[in-house]
Amino acid sequence: MSDVHPVLIAGEWRAAASSGTFRGENPASGEALPDVFPISAWSDCDAALDAAVEAAEALRTTAPETIARFLTRFAERLEVRASELVDAAHVETGLARKPRLADVELPRTTGQLRQGAAAAIEGSWSLPTIDTKLGIRSMLAPIGPVWVFGPNNFPFAFNSVSGGDFVAAIASGNPVIAKANSSHPNTTRLLGEEAFAALRESELHPSTVQLLYRTSHDDGARAVADPRTGATGYTGSRGAGLTLKAAADAAGKPIYLELSSVNPVVILPGAIAERGDALAGELVGSCLMGTGQFCTNPSLVVLFESEQTEGFLESIRQRLDATPPTPLLSRAVARSLGASVAELRRAGAEVVTGGSAIEGPGFHHANTLLRVSGRQFLAEPHALQTEAFGNVSLAVVVRGADEALAVLTHLEGNLTGCIYSDTRGADDAVYARLEAPLRQRVGRLLNDKMPTGVAVSPAMNHGGPYPSTGHPGFTAVGIPASLRRFAALHSYDNVRAARLPALLRDANPGGRAWRLVDGQWTRADVPTNGA
């Protein structure tokens, strides 16, 4: 089996202890791809965990500058290899080379790596807190080896070996064991090669980054619950995520999940009256972005019954019909999308346009709009929130504000929620009624803007109430907040000055980190008599 790609464990590319192999598939053509990847047996996980424990220990005394050098070198290397990376991702995901992969996702990925580098050096992410009167000091500190399970839909920006969780875990001082998404193993391999090269150049511990391509489900659950594991970041389907969550929870291991979300968008009557045509274009653009395979895709649109709404729906239909469907990410996504549409239809959704898969080659589904009345939604609110991951959206047409309110109070937790209203105040009274129930059910509330863009901002929340994530207090995107997921709170009580971590000593190293000193945020040193 010399043609099976090796895995990256303990600082070397080595043959996997393999229980089988798999190959990627080109979703645009349906053809199997030539590269063969191993399914690792438990002994690979076990070896990676041992090596990660060593790396975690080394990282505790590694200067943040070294971590930052690695992240920066990694970003630079990705830019050098951009065209090969874009080609590989295009073949494995069907996503467009340009603008999506080359001009949007890769720059976002290298931007995240550089932001992570800056955050590691600056140090404020760890919320250093100093109580000079009581002699107690605290900060967030690395939690230990982090497993990252990446999703299928962002081969660079959320990749287990280069994406948001990876950056957050490394920048906060932890080693990562990456589990590739099985739908783009070759892209992940190329990213892993660059990570490995950057590790050597920066002289970070060689086991800081490790990569497995695939494991059994049982081994995945065992890995996140292993005593050597610090925490886990997972982005993907609800079913697999909840299995991992159950295992991690039972072992008391933090796990941060990004699961499913239908991202309700409420478009109030005044907004349609004012700018319906522009909104139809905006909505369709957002719905079809990445063939609808965004975590924040607007899959549930609440509209108010009226003639204007019928015109709005017709405008959406025309735009969907006029746009050639782009490929879905994989055979599995196509299968799951078909099942979701069937479930939505069973629960009463009618097809406005599309509604079925398109014959091969490759995996395509017609751009689809479904609709259901508010009353019918309220009769089957659970089924009608089935996530249809792909280019399918459901319009819920309600009879008025009361019914809209009822629909919103039946929503599960979501990543985002959005309300469009007119600019002259005609919708303000309805907005005021709908805002609170929606606010409580989403991580990010938007006005007059589609949810698909997820800016890397300190104020971003790419998170939300269960079941969109596992805990509503954390965000997967946004630096420095996303780093805090991979940390334990360390308090130092009466610890002698020379034994404190650098960030908690009186002198603020480099004066870079914001520290909460006796209730005041400051970058200044603590006066020596204050200690």
Place this chain on the structure above:
Amino acid sequence: MSDVHPVLIAGEWRAAASSGTFRGENPASGEALPDVFPISAWSDCDAALDAAVEAAEALRTTAPETIARFLTRFAERLEVRASELVDAAHVETGLARKPRLADVELPRTTGQLRQGAAAAIEGSWSLPTIDTKLGIRSMLAPIGPVWVFGPNNFPFAFNSVSGGDFVAAIASGNPVIAKANSSHPNTTRLLGEEAFAALRESELHPSTVQLLYRTSHDDGARAVADPRTGATGYTGSRGAGLTLKAAADAAGKPIYLELSSVNPVVILPGAIAERGDALAGELVGSCLMGTGQFCTNPSLVVLFESEQTEGFLESIRQRLDATPPTPLLSRAVARSLGASVAELRRAGAEVVTGGSAIEGPGFHHANTLLRVSGRQFLAEPHALQTEAFGNVSLAVVVRGADEALAVLTHLEGNLTGCIYSDTRGADDAVYARLEAPLRQRVGRLLNDKMPTGVAVSPAMNHGGPYPSTGHPGFTAVGIPASLRRFAALHSYDNVRAARLPALLRDANPGGRAWRLVDGQWTRADVPTNGA
């Protein structure tokens, strides 16, 4: 059943929907106390949850000043009723009226209430974050109804209706449903009366505080997993806590647990040589504080084999023998302590002094010191970390630094860990070897200080790795950090200025809250052109 105390639900004291009754017991005498309390059936929990949802909704638009007024009035009322409260708690817990209850615990409790009031008004706890360039703003917001399960050992400061979790949940804007600890229901009743009166005086929503005395275990598990529940705070035994954790985890509901901890104290040879006698006094004082029933009681003491250590142990023995044992908190604590001592002895611990219960009246156990060799500890590390909640400690006598290191690496997660070393540097090399493994296993690391004091400081961590708590990133003590447990992250993306919460508008209300504006912590307003 007119003599059964009513429960507090939906703004009124009303007869419980009761599935039975119970009475407290005076642990000093073993006698049953006269008051009769109801065991609530599910319908009480259900009614409380409905009322709490209403209160949560009202609290979202309640001024923080109103919340602060309630907390302050509550503190004032507790001071007025201090002597009755102290009497009730003394009778139910056996803890000394003075200094413990009257001079230490009650002032701490009212101090926490006032700190919570200040934090609510100031607002910085919510980490308001503003990105003016991208138009995204975020803050932590109330999570919804919070169940608080209080422990047996702090009838005021951790009481479900007046203690740390209560304050944190209320100050962050959430209603609390308090579940009394069954060992001090009457103390809890009195506290509940004052909370209720303070609610009326401050015009907070009448269901902001509700109180049940007891439920079945099944109803407790159902309550923490209920869709109406926001989160849960639990302090108590590991068994009951893990049952609640499993239920809450499966429903995706945050639960913050403070479970068991043996709080390792390492006393290095130089420290004993330098100040052994003083240390023996300090250690025994800490071990016997509250009859050893502190979450942070030093139950596991690591010492280095030597003649001096033998003298140190002898000095401890003498001090333990010279101190009359104070009562345990309850019959259940006495039973559990006996079982723990039996398990420690089974695993090889030898009795240096004490070792058994004392005949009644009341529940007492001899002040106890056990010892075991490092080698034996390493043979049964799990059993020898059995928490003996009470006036029992275990000395682990190791052969040197290597064995000490091995012992520390076998420790479970603990709230605290402490190292005593000499002041002239003789122990520094050993300290350097032992610090890292201990640091990773505890929430608070101390030098030269016993862990029993838990200051209410912003830098405190009363938390730690599993199984001492459920998540190593949170603290149950310390304001503002403890408030953040009962919050969800709310991001606002492109939301119109007038629709933002007050703390996220350009003008910082009152200029009180620290806000992270474009990466800088400041109390200033955002310049209007920056929005």
